[in-house]
Amino acid sequence: MRLNRLLSVFILMLGVCCHIVQSHAQTVDDAKLRPLVQALAGDNFEDTTKAISDLVKTGDPRVSKILDALSAGDLYLAKADKTVFLGKRDGSDYAATDALTGAKLDPVPRSAAEKIKVNNRLRRDIAAAVGGLTLMSDNIAERRSAAEAILKTRDPESIPLLDQAIAVEKDASVKALMQQAKAAAVLSSDAADDVKIAAITEVSAGNSRDALGLLTPLENVQGPVGEAAKAAIDSINTKLAFWNAVQNVVYGLSLGSVLLLAAIGLAITFGVMGVINMAHGEMVMIGAYTTFVVQQIIRTSAPGLFDYSLLIALPAAFLVSGGIGVVIERGIIRFLYGRPLETLLATWGISLVLQQAIRSWFGASNVQVGNPSWMAGSFDLGLITLTWSRLWIIVFSLSVFAILQLVLKKTMLGLRMRAVTQNRRMASSMGIRTPWVDALTFGLGSGIAGIAGVALSQIDNVSPNLGQGYIIDSFMVVVFGGVGNLWGTLVGAMSLGIANKFLEPFAGAVLGKIVVLVLIILFIQKRPRGLFALKGRAIEA
Amino acid sequence: MITQWFFTHVDRRGGIAIALLVAIAFLVPLSNLLLPETSPLHIPTYLVSLIGKYLTYALLAVALDLVWGFCGILSLGHGAFFALGGYAMGMYLMRQIGPRGVYADPVLPDFMVFLNWKELPWFWHGFDNFWFAALMVVLVPGALAFGFGWLAFRSRVTGVYLSIITQALTYALLLAFFRNDMGFGGNNGLTDFKDILGFNIQAGTTRSMLFAATALFLALAVFVSSFIIRSKLGKVLVGVRDAESRMRFLGYRVDRYKLFVWTISAMMAGIAGALYVPQVGIINPSEFEPANSIEAVIWVAVGGRGTIIGPIIGAVLVNFGKTYFTAAFPEIWLFALGALFIIVTLFLPKGILGLYGSWKTKLADHAARKKDSAPPPVAAENVHLPEPQAAE
Numbered sequence: 007m008r009l010n011r012l013l014s015v016f017i018l019m020l021g022v023c024c025h026i027v028q029s030h031a032q033t034v035d036d037a038k039l040r041p042l043v044q045a046l047a048g049d050n051f052e053d054t055t056k057a058i059s060d061l062v063k064t065g066d067p068r069v070s071k072i073l074d075a076l077s078a079g080d081l082y083l084a085k086a087d088k089t090v091f092l093g094k095r096d097g098s099d100y101a102a103t104d105a106l107t108g109a110k111l112d113p114v115p116r117s118a119a120e121k122i123k124v125n126n127r128l129r130r131d132i133a134a135a136v137g138g139l140t141l142m143s144d145n146i147a148e149r150r151s152a153a154e155a156i157l158k159t160r161d162p163e164s165i166p167l168l169d170q171a172i173a174v175e176k177d178a179s180v181k182a183l184m185q186q187a188k189a190a191a192v193l194s195s196d197a198a199d200d201v202k203i204a205a206i207t208e209v210s211a212g213n214s215r216d217a218l219g220l221l222t223p224l225e226n227v228q229g230p231v232g233e234a235a236k237a238a239i240d241s242i243n244t245k246l247a248f249w250n251a252v253q254n255v256v257y258g259l260s261l262g263s264v265l266l267l268a269a270i271g272l273a274i275t276f277g278v279m280g281v282i283n284m285a286h287g288e289m290v291m292i293g294a295y296t297t298f299v300v301q302q303i304i305r306t307s308a309p310g311l312f313d314y315s316l317l318i319a320l321p322a323a324f325l326v327s328g329g330i331g332v333v334i335e336r337g338i339i340r341f342l343y344g345r346p347l348e349t350l351l352a353t354w355g356i357s358l359v360l361q362q363a364i365r366s367w368f369g370a371s372n373v374q375v376g377n378p379s380w381m382a383g384s385f386d387l388g389l390i391t392l393t394w395s396r397l398w399i400i401v402f403s404l405s406v407f408a409i410l411q412l413v414l415k416k417t418m419l420g421l422r423m424r425a426v427t428q429n430r431r432m433a434s435s436m437g438i439r440t441p442w443v444d445a446l447t448f449g450l451g452s453g454i455a456g457i458a459g460v461a462l463s464q465i466d467n468v469s470p471n472l473g474q475g476y477i478i479d480s481f482m483v484v485v486f487g488g489v490g491n492l493w494g495t496l497v498g499a500m501s502l503g504i505a506n507k508f509l510e511p512f513a514g515a516v517l518g519k520i521v522v523l524v525l526i527i528l529f530i531q532k533r534p535r536g537l538f539a540l541k542g543r544a545i546e547a
Numbered sequence: 548m549i550t551q552w553f554f555t556h557v558d559r560r561g562g563i564a565i566a567l568l569v570a571i572a573f574l575v576p577l578s579n580l581l582l583p584e585t586s587p588l589h590i591p592t593y594l595v596s597l598i599g600k601y602l603t604y605a606l607l608a609v610a611l612d613l614v615w616g617f618c619g620i621l622s623l624g625h626g627a628f629f630a631l632g633g634y635a636m637g638m639y640l641m642r643q644i645g646p647r648g649v650y651a652d653p654v655l656p657d658f659m660v661f662l663n664w665k666e667l668p669w670f671w672h673g674f675d676n677f678w679f680a681a682l683m684v685v686l687v688p689g690a691l692a693f694g695f696g697w698l699a700f701r702s703r704v705t706g707v708y709l710s711i712i713t714q715a716l717t718y719a720l721l722l723a724f725f726r727n728d729m730g731f732g733g734n735n736g737l738t739d740f741k742d743i744l745g746f747n748i749q750a751g752t753t754r755s756m757l758f759a760a761t762a763l764f765l766a767l768a769v770f771v772s773s774f775i776i777r778s779k780l781g782k783v784l785v786g787v788r789d790a791e792s793r794m795r796f797l798g799y800r801v802d803r804y805k806l807f808v809w810t811i812s813a814m815m816a817g818i819a820g821a822l823y824v825p826q827v828g829i830i831n832p833s834e835f836e837p838a839n840s841i842e843a844v845i846w847v848a849v850g851g852r853g854t855i856i857g858p859i860i861g862a863v864l865v866n867f868g869k870t871y872f873t874a875a876f877p878e879i880w881l882f883a884l885g886a887l888f889i890i891v892t893l894f895l896p897k898g899i900l901g902l903y904g905s906w907k908t909k910l911a912d913h914a915a916r917k918k919d920s921a922p923p924p925v926a927a928e929n930v931h932l933p934e935p936q937a938a939e
Contacts, residue, residue, distance in 0.1 A: 282707045341893055346707050347621045348892040351848060354841050355888020362881035478718050478837065481711045516722050523719040527695075527712050531702040 036106060039064060043105050046076060047083040047090050047122050054124070055131060059163075062135045070139045072105050077132040081105065082119040093119060134161035141171035141184070150180050156187040157216065162195030190220055203234045210238040218242055249389040254507045256387075260396040262503025263403035264465070266496060267458035269480035269487075270410065271451035273495040276484055278427045278447045281339060282350045285357035286480065287473025288364075289331060289452045293323035293459020294468045295364060298373045313378040316460060323456035330360075331452025335445045343444075357473070365470040375463040395464055402461055406454065407496055413450075414492065423447055482526050488536025497537060502526075557773040564856040565766045572762035576755030592751045596826050597870070599758040601863045602765050603823040608846040608858030609768045610815035615844070616852035617776055618808050619788035621706075624713030625816050626840035627720050628688035630830065632817025634724075635687055637737035637830040638671060639680030640748070644741050657739070658732045668730045677744055684821040685814040692813030693806065700802035700809070705791065714837045721835035736831025743825050754826070761822045765859070768815050772855050775808065784808055845884070848891045851898025860899060 042064070045057035058076075061069045075081050075092050082093040082100060091111055093100030099113035124132070133155050140152040149171070156164050168188040175181040189208035192201060206224075209217045217238070224235035272286045297319040304315050311318070334356055342349045377395065384393040414420035422443045425433040434440045459472070466472060479502075487498025502522060509518030533539065554562060575590055575598070582589040607629050614620040641656045650660040654667055673679040695716060699709060727733035746753040775781050783804050786794045795801045824830045833839075843862075850861025865887070872880040895902055 276707075280707075282711070338889060338893065345892075345896075347710065348896065350621070350707060350710060351841075351844060352889050352892040355845075355885040355892070358881045358885030358888065360885075362878070362885065365881075366878060474838075478715060482715060485708060485711055516726055520719045520722050523715050523722075527715055527719075528698070530704055530708065530712055531698045534702050534704045534708060 039068075039106055043072060043090050044088070046072075046081065047088070051123075051125060051128060054122075054128060058128070058131060058135055062139060068106060070136045073132045073136050075105070076122060076124060077129050077136075079121060079124065081122045082114070083122055084114055084119050086118060090122070091119075130159050131161070134159040134164050141167055142174075146177055146180060149175070149177075150183060153180060153183040153187045157183070157190050160187075160190045160194040160220070162191050165191050165195065193220060193224065199229065199231050202231045206231070206234045206238050210242055218246075246389065252388065253390040254511075255504060256390070256392060256396070258504030258507035259500060260400050260503070261506055262500035263400045264462065265476075265479055265483050265503055266499035267399075267403045267406060267461055268455070268476040269483035269499055270407065270492065270495055271454035271458070272480050273484045273487070273489065273492060274410075274423075274454070275448055275451035277489045277491075278423050279339075279343075279444055280346055281448075282346060282353070282481075283448075283451070284350055284354040284477065285334065285360060286353075286451070286455055287475075287477035288357045288360040289327040289455035289473070290459040290462060290476060291364065291468075291470065291473035292330065292360065293327050293456030294375065294463035294466075294472055295368060295373070295459070296323040296326045296456065297460045297463040298368075298375050298468055301376055312376070313380065315376075316378055316381075316464070319460045320457055323460045324453040325456075327456025327459065328449040328453030331455075332445050332449040334452075335448035339448065340441065340444065361470045361473075368470070370470060372467045372469045375468050377464055381464055399461055399465065406457060407492065410454065411492060419443075419446060419450075482523065485530060485536055486526050488533075488538040491538040494536055494538030556777050557770060558777070561769055561773040561855050564769050564859065568762045568766035568769070572759040572766070575762075576759050579751060579755050592754050595751075595758050596754050599754070599761050599826045600823065601866050602758075602761045603819045603826065604843070604846065604866055605859040605862040606761070606765050606768055606819035606822070607816050607843055608850065608862040609765070609772055609855065610812045610819065611843055612847045612850075612852055612855070612858040613772050613775070613815070614809055614812045615847060616854065616858075617781065617788060618784045618805060619791070620805060620809060621710045621844065622713045622812075623710045623837060623840050623844065624715075624717035625812070625843055626837075627713075627717035627835055628692060628813040628816035629820035629823070629843075630720070630724075630832075630834035631688045631691065632684045632820030633824040633830040633834060634731060634737070634820075635674075635680055635683040635817070636821035636824045637740075638674040638683075638731075639677060640740040640743060640825060641737050642671070642675040643743065644739065647741055648739070656732070656737070658727075658735065659730070662727060664730075671730065681821070684817050688813040688817035688820075689810050692810045696806045696809040700805045703802075714840070717835050717840055718837050721832055721837070724832035724835060732831070734832065736829060737824075738829040738831075740825065740828055748825055748828070757822065757826050761826070764818055764822060768818075769855055769859075771811070771815075775811070776855070780804065780807070842884070845888055845891065847898075849887065849895075849898055851900030851902075854898070854900045857898050857900040864899075 039061075042057060042061050045060070046054055048054045048057060058073065061073065072081070072092075080092055080094065081090060082102075083090055090105050091100075091102045091114070092105045092108075093102050093114065095101075095116070096113060099115050100119055102111040102114050103109065104111055136152070136155070140148045141156075143149050143152070153168075153171075156168065165188060168184055168191065172181060172184050172188065175184060185208060189205035192205040193209065197205075206221065209220050221235045221239050221242070224231060225239060226232060227235065268287075268290055271289070272283060275281055275283050275286075297316065300319040300322055301312070301315045304311050304318070334353075338352055338356065339349055342352060381395045381398060384391050386392075414424060422433070422438045423446075425436070425438055426440055426443050426447075430440060433443075462472065462476075466475070483495060483498045483502055486502060487494030487496070505522055505525075506518055509521055512518070513521060530536075557565065575595060578588055578590045579592060579595050584591070607625060610628075611622060611625045614622055644656065646653045648657040648660075650657050652660045655664060659667070674683070695713075699712065704712065723729055724731055724736075725734055731737065740748050742748050743753065743757075746756070776784070783794065783799055786799070787801050787804055791801055820830075820834075842865075846862040846865050847858045848861070849865055850859065851857030865884075868883065869880065872883055891898065897904065
C-alpha cells in the first residue's frame with residue numbers, strides 16, 4: 007500500500023519533471039502564468055479570489071478555461087508536490103492534464119489529490135471574471151454570452167472591462183446588451199445618484215422582466231434613486247400589462263380562428279337550409295384524417311414533398327369531406343326537410359356511425375400528424391413570444407373566410423344560395439333548383455369543415471373524438487353570431503375566443519368556459535336570433 | 548268511484564301500462580326474494596337492478612316525451628336534470644356513510660378529507676336527512692328548469708336554438724361538476740355508498756325495494772302525464788306543439804304553458820336520477836355528457852313520441868340492446884345506435900307504437916275492404932304528429 011503510493015508519487019514527480027522540460031520550449035508567458043495558477047490553491051478563499059483577479063489581469067485566453075474548470079470543481083491539487091492539475095474521475099484515479107497547456111499527465115490516485123474548493127461567491131466572481139475576459143473575444147456569440155453573464159452577476163468590478171468593450175464593440179445589439187450590463191453593474195455599485203439614475207433609465211429601456219428584477223430592490227431606497235426606480239417600475243408594469251393584453255388578444259384571435267374554421271361550414275348549412283348538422287364535427291375529423299393519410303403517402307413515396315403536405319391535403323380534405331357531405335344530403339337529409347329537429351337526430355346518428363367507422367379503420371388512439379418545417383418554431387413580437395402555427399391559423403382562417411365571402415357574393419352558386427336563404431319558395435319560383443342548391447351547400451359546408459380539419463390537425467390531437475370537442479363550441483358561435491350572415495360568424499367566433507382568453511387568468515380555463523356558456527345562454531334571451539339576425543317578416547324564422 | 552275518476556284521466560293503454568307496472572313492482576321483488584334460486588321463475592338480484600336501471604331510464608324518457616312529444620320542445624339537456632336529481636340522492640347516500648369511509652371522518656365524505664377540506668360546504672348541510680334530500684331531488688332540477696325556461700320561453704327561443712342551448716346547459720354543468728372545487732367529488736363523483744334509510748344498499752331486499760319504488764314511480768309518472776295531457780291544459784300544449792304562433796294569437800300565454808310542463812318534466816327527470824343512483828351505486832359528471840341526453844331522445848323516438856307508453860318501450864328496448872351489444876359486439880354498438888337514429892327518423896317518425904298503429908289500420912282497412920263496408924277506424928288515438936312545416 008505504502009509502496010504503491012510512493013510509486014505513484016514518484017511517477018507523478020516524473021511527469022511534472024517531464025513537463026517542466028517540455029515547458030521550457032514554450033513561451034515565456036507560461037512561466038509567468040504558472041505561479042498564478044498555482045496560487046489558485048491558496049489557503050483560503052481570499053487568496054483564491056486574489057489569484058483569480060491576477061489571472062484575469064493577464065488577459066491570456068487560456069485563463070477562462072482554467073477558471074471554468076475551477077468553477078466546475080475539476081481543478082485539483084496534488085498533495086505530494088502541490089501542483090495544480092485538471093482532473094477527470096477515472097475509476098480510482100484522476101485522469102490528469104496540465105491546467106495550462108492541456109498536456110496529458112500520468113493518472114493520479116484519488117487519495118493523492120485534493121479538490122480546490124470553491125463556494126458560490128467564488129463561482130459568481132469567476133462567472134463575472136470569465137465574462138469580462140470573453141467580452142473582448144473575436145466570437146460574437148461569446149461576447150454576447152459574456153455580457154449576459156455580467157447582466158446576471160451585476161459585478162461592479164466589471165464596469166471598467168465593459169467600458170473598454172463598449173468602446174470597441176461594432177455589433178449594435180451586443181453593444182446595447184453591454185450597456186445594459188453596465189447599467190446593471192452600476193446599480194449594484196456605490197456610484198453617485200445621478201449616475202445611478204442614468205443607469206435606471208438605461209435599464210428600463212431593455213428587457214422589462216429583467217429590469218423589474220433589477221429595480222425592485224432599489225424601490226425602497228431613500229432619495230432620488232428610489233423615486234426614479236419607482237417611476238421606472240411603474241412604467242414597466244404598464245408596459246407589461248399592455249403586452250399581456252396584446253397576448254390575450256392574439257391568443258384569443260387564434261382560438262377564435264379555430265372556432266371560426268369549425269363553425270363557418272355549420273353556419274352556411276344552417277343559414278341556407280335551416281338544418282343543424284350534428285355530424286359537422288365528424289367532417290372536421292375526417293379532414294384531419296385525410297391530412298394523416300396524405301402525409302403517410304408522402305412519407306412513403308415522396309418524402310421531399312413533406313413541407314407541402316398541408317397544401318396537398320387541403321383540396322383532398324375538401325373533396326373527401328365535401329363528397330361525404332353531398333352523399334349524406336342526397337341520401338338522408340333531403341327526406342327530412344321541414345323537420346329540423348328530426349334532421350338534428352338523424353345527423354347525430356350519422357356522426358356516431360362516422361366516428362365508429364374511423365375508429366374501426368384507424369384505431370381508437372391518436373394518429374401522428376407531422377408539422378411541416380414552416381409551421382414549427384416561434385418568433386418575438388414586442389415582449390411576447392408567438393408560435394408560427396398560431397399565426398398561420400389566424401391567417402388561414404381569415405383567408406378561408408374571405409374566399410367564402412367571394413364565393414357567396416361573386417359566383418352564381420353564391421347568388422342562388424343567398425336567394426334560397428332569403429326566400430326558398432320565391433327562389434324556387436324564379437327557376438332555381440333548390441334541391442341542387444341544398445346539396446351543393448351541404449357539400450360546401452362539409453368541405454370547409456374538412457379544410458378546418460387540416461388546420462386543426464396541426465394544433466390538436468387527431469383522434470376519432472376530434473370533432474366532438476368542437477361541436478358545442480361551434481354551435482355557440484353560430485347561435486351567438488346569428489344565421490344567414492357570415493360576418494356574424496366571424497364576429498361571434500372572434501369575440502368568444504377573446505372572451506375565453508381574457509376570462510382564463512381570472513377564472514381558470516374551465517370556469518372561464520362555463521362563464522362564456524352561461525353568458526351565451528343569457529345573451530340568447532336578449533337576441534334570440536343572434537347578433538346579426540336576418541331581417542324578415544315571418545313570425546317563425 | 549275511484550276507478551271511474553282514474554279512467555277519465557287515463558286512456559286504455561295508459562291504464563294497462565299502469566296496471567302492468569304496479570304488477571311487476573310486486574311480482575319481481577317477490578320472485579327475487581321468495582322463490583328458491585333453482586326455480587325457473589326466480590329473478591336474480593343483478594337482473595333486478597338491471598331492469599330497475601332500465602325503468603329509471605324509462606322514467607327519464609317519459610319526462611322527455613312530455614315536453615318533446617306533447618309540447619314540441621326538443622331538449623338535448625334532460626340528462627342534466629337527471630344527473631342533478633342523482634347528485635342530490637348521492638349526497639344523501641354519502642352522508643349516510645358516516646365514519647365508515649376510508650378516512651373514517653365522521654362528517655366529511657372521503658373526497659373532502661382527501662382535498663384537505665376542514666368543514667362541510669354549506670350546500671351539503673341538511674343532506675343527512677332523507678326527506679330533505681328527497682325534496683332537493685325535485686326542487687333543484689325544478690328550480691334550474693324554471694329559471695332556464697323562464698328566460699328561454701319568455702324571449703321565444705324555440706326550435707333548434709332551444710335544443711342547442713339546452714345542450715350548452717348540460718355541457719356547462721358537465722364542465723362545472725368535473726372541477727374538484729365544486730364540492731361534488733370532481734371527476735370521480737360520489738360512490739362507495741353503504742346504506743339507504745338504514746338498509747344495506749347491497750342487500751337483495753333493498754335492491755328489490757328500490758326496484759319496486761322505481762316501478763311505482765314510473766306508474767305514477769304515466770298517470771301524471773296522462774292526467775296533464777287529457778286535461779284542458781294538455782290540449783293547449785298540443786296546440787303549442789303544432790302551431791305555436793296560432794296559439795299565441797288566440798290569446799294563450801304560450802310561455803307559461805311551456806314553462807309549467809318544462810318544470811314538471813325536469814322534476815320527473817330528477818326523480819329518475821335519484822332512483823338511478825342507489826341502483827347503480829355511483830354518480831359522476833359523465834352523466835351530464837350531452838351525448839347521454841341525445842341518447843335519451845332516441846329512446847323516445849324509437850318508442851314513439853307523443854305517446855305516453857312509447858318512451859317506456861323505447862327506453863327498455865334500446866338499453867337492452869346497448870347492454871347486449873356492448874358486451875357481445877362492442878365494435879358494432881355505435882353503428883347500431885347511429886343507424887337507429889337514422890332509420891327511426893327516416894322510416895319510423897312515429898316510433899314502434901306508430902308502426903303498430905299504422906299496421907293495425909292497414910289490417911282493419913284490409914278487413915273492411917273484404918267486407919266491403921264501414922270506413923276504416925282511426926289509428927292509435929294519442930298519436931298526432933305535427934304536419935311537416937316548411938323550413939322558412
